[in-house]
Amino acid sequence: MVDLHAHLPQLPNAGLGAGLDLLTWLDRYIFPLERRFDDAEDAARLAPAAFRTFAAAGTTTILAYGAVYKASTDGAFRAAEAHGIRAILGKVMMDRVTYDETIEPSTILERSLRESEELIATWHGADAGRLGYAVTPRFAISCSADMLRESAALAARTGAWWQTHVSEDPGEIAEVARLFPDARDYVDVYDRAGGLGSRTILAHAIHLSDRELARLVETDTRVAHCPSSNLFLASGIMPLARYREAGLGVGLGSDVAGGPDPSIFSVMQVGAYAQAALRTVGGDGRSVLAPLDWLRLGTYDGARALGLEDRIGSIEVGKEADLIAVDPRLTAARRDLPYDAGAIEAADVMSRLIFRAHPDMVRGAWVRGRRLEGPASS
Numbered sequence: 001m002v003d004l005h006a007h008l009p010q011l012p013n014a015g016l017g018a019g020l021d022l023l024t025w026l027d028r029y030i031f032p033l034e035r036r037f038d039d040a041e042d043a044a045r046l047a048p049a050a051f052r053t054f055a056a057a058g059t060t061t062i063l064a065y066g067a068v069y070k071a072s073t074d075g076a077f078r079a080a081e082a083h084g085i086r087a088i089l090g091k092v093m094m095d096r097v098t099y100d101e102t103i104e105p106s107t108i109l110e111r112s113l114r115e116s117e118e119l120i121a122t123w124h125g126a127d128a129g130r131l132g133y134a135v136t137p138r139f140a141i142s143c144s145a146d147m148l149r150e151s152a153a154l155a156a157r158t159g160a161w162w163q164t165h166v167s168e169d170p171g172e173i174a175e176v177a178r179l180f181p182d183a184r185d186y187v188d189v190y191d192r193a194g195g196l197g198s199r200t201i202l203a204h205a206i207h208l209s210d211r212e213l214a215r216l217v218e219t220d221t222r223v224a225h226c227p228s229s230n231l232f233l234a235s236g237i238m239p240l241a242r243y244r245e246a247g248l249g250v251g252l253g254s255d256v257a258g259g260p261d262p263s264i265f266s267v268m269q270v271g272a273y274a275q276a277a278l279r280t281v282g283g284d285g286r287s288v289l290a291p292l293d294w295l296r297l298g299t300y301d302g303a304r305a306l307g308l309e310d311r312i313g314s315i316e317v318g319k320e321a322d323l324i325a326v327d328p329r330l331t332a333a334r335r336d337l338p339y340d341a342g343a344i345e346a347a348d349v350m351s352r353l354i355f356r357a358h359p360d361m362v363r364g365a366w367v368r369g370r371r372l373e374g375p376a377s378s
Helices: 008-013 022-035 040-056 070-083 105-123 145-158 170-179 186-192 210-219 227-232 240-246 264-280 291-298 300-305 346-355
Strands: 002-007 061-065 086-090 131-137 161-166 200-204 222-225 249-252 323-326 362-367
Touching: 002 008, 002 200, 002 222, 002 249, 002 300, 008 022, 008 040, 022 170, 040 070, 040 362, 061 161, 070 086, 070 105, 070 131, 086 105, 086 161, 105 131, 105 145, 131 145, 145 161, 145 186, 161 186, 170 186, 186 210, 210 240, 222 300, 227 264, 240 249, 240 264, 249 264, 249 291, 249 300, 264 291, 264 346, 291 300, 291 346
Parallel strands: 002 061, 061 086, 086 131, 131 161, 161 200, 200 222, 222 249
Antiparallel strands: 323 362
């Protein structure tokens, strides 16, 4: 499984703040938590447990945000290096609004760029590409136009990814319009910064206009669909079928802790229910995804969004053996009910894994054939 959007420091707060709007939730639950993720010691405590948690849920590749601090991001990379998970991480960049009360405001932009470049030099492409770096301006509300432009240039110059958030919440969208009055819309803010392209992952993208959607498709920009957090924070429902019909590259993200569960199987379940609701209640007549389509979205399409589909995302000769073993018997309504695996089609097995997911059903996870710590042993 490929998780295209998560926040490592937020894992302890998973499940808190349901129904709050995005900006209130950030101020109340997230910024105080991330403020404490400020050094290598904090990373050494949390990051190994976080990677074990993601592996136990079946995630073998993760694209994640750290906090604003270089030391804890470096510590998270060290934990990923030791654990064996395939990880692309980034130090969060914020210069318009920040929770780092120790930094001199006039130095934030230069310091954040310098620290990000130092982390890139150390970690981007480490272990023959198992580890990678994503330059990570948090979102337009917390970043000046200069920060967005310079961070995009840094990613382009170094070959790193560029990740941020877009069009998640109506209040957020209105605030971006106020802060960037010359931009045509939210996507245009990032377009003017030079941030769009095939190495960019934008999280959420729920409320895109036709113009925004067309521009993302034109620039081959990729999107992380996070249905669990979109509903948990009452942000909205992405019109996934419309986006796919337009040719937008989409994968799945847990968005922990906005999403309360690190499992991509859980994300598929919420996404499937949301798309069914959009069709039956929202009047979107496009077809909803079948179970095997959701599997592809959480595996190969996620790998493709990262440009890694030649290495991971499917089980084929020549790829790097990122695998999970799942016991579908645990999806039965009761343990004493019979389960005849031979009589069930592949689509039916996947339907069970999505809609009857069990927290212990992932029995093993491997990256490049190396078994990861986390899943219950078989």
